[in-house]
């Protein structure tokens with residue numbers, strides 16, 4: 500075995516790819532054969548150029564990423580065509596000679612999907628309204644001109660407003676229209692992978708993977724607060740990619756300036772390119788989004804139902820979609836068309852939920868305070884006696900559960916506290932729920948009271 504015999508590493512990589520794919524529609528292992536390797540190359544063979552093109556487009560970057568992880572080296576996969584390759588189970592679809600291999604379809608459009616991107620998160624399925632116009636245009640500009648238009652692009656906004664969809668649309672576009680190596684990862688997975696690499700002494704591979712990509716998409720960077728080691732690593736990754744003019748895109752649930760537990764040097768980097776926000780859609784845009792979803796699902800729903808749902812579900816697009824899915828499921832299960840009456844009846848609870856009726860923080864504090872014989876000012880104040888601290892934490896927890904306010908906004912409202920205090924309080928209550936079996940029903944009871952109270956006022 501010579502020094503650069505990567506056959507075992509190759510086999511492990513193939514195992515990984517098969518595992519990541521579930522069972523692919525064809526047998527990868529018998530299609531690709533390991534031939535030989537050098538320090539930075541693994542040469543493999545496939546029976547036809549068509550198979551080569553397909554494998555390259557679908558799996559090459561995933562394979563090379565895995566090779567980085569396993570070897571700490573940048574290894575390229577070189578494909579050879581060998582029509583006589585033994586053990587081929589797949590029928591060879593074409594005997595075209597290597598040199599005349601055409602791209603499988605159209606000049607730019609690639610077949611297949613990126614391993615970590617959802618195929619329906621594309622620009623053509625993204626409805627543009629006044630709420631997301633700026634962000635969507637920035638995302639398209641970045642897709643057309645990665646690394647040059649706006650770097651990094653940071654998209655921020657509340658839950659369910661389309662951050663992940665927009666970010667992945669960039670990835671899907673570039674996957675289809677370029678040969679860029681694209682990594683999409685949530686900040687949480689990035690953190691876990693980082694920790695694992697440290698534990699398993701695989702940091703060089705981790706660094707290689709992220710510093711040699713062309714496009715880096717990191718979703719939900721607010722997760723990085725207080726994760727010192729990961730922050731440090733991302734900082735260096737950022738610098739390497741930025742200097743190499745590689746495109747980076749980030750999403751965050753609030754403006755970066757509100758990420759207090761992120762070092763200033765990282766925050767300023769996130770703010771370097773272009774920061775755009777997503778707002779909740781207005782009524783017209785909600786109608787347009789529902790119509791788009793209905794068109795994609797190829798079903799028919801009367802306009803009056805669309806109007807009803809759009810009018811009553813205003814919190815975010817995820818809730819809008821959930822209401823639609825509920826209607827479709829009902830209609831399929833009972834075999835009846837979706838009428839206005841059915842929609843009204845089936846979505847009664849959804850419409851009445853506090854998320855939709857803009858429950859005020861004031862109401863929450865009022866109800867909690869009353870029940871513990873305290874005043875709203877006690878809850879907002881600084882006193883730390885246990886009879887106040889618990890109801891205060893409870894208010895924060897309930898606010899987090901039933902309103903769309905961010906931890907920042909809740910903290911601000913409840914005595915100008917930092918959002919970390921709100922997060923801490925929520926953790927404390929969750930802890931209580933786990934250890935105290937009566938806690939959950941106490942909370943549900945409060946939520947019911949708060950709903951009743953706001954229905955009256």
Ligand code: ADP
Nearest residue numbers: 624625626658659660661662663664788816817
């Ligand atoms: P976020 O990441 O901001 O929490 P997502 O990107 O996951 O939100 O979006 C939630 C759901 O709403 C997804 O199913 C997404 O496809 C859909 N969605 C969001 N914005 C739009 C839009 N402008 N047009 C169509 N669908 C959208």
Ligand code: MG
Nearest residue numbers: 662663664718
């Ligand atoms: Mg998201």
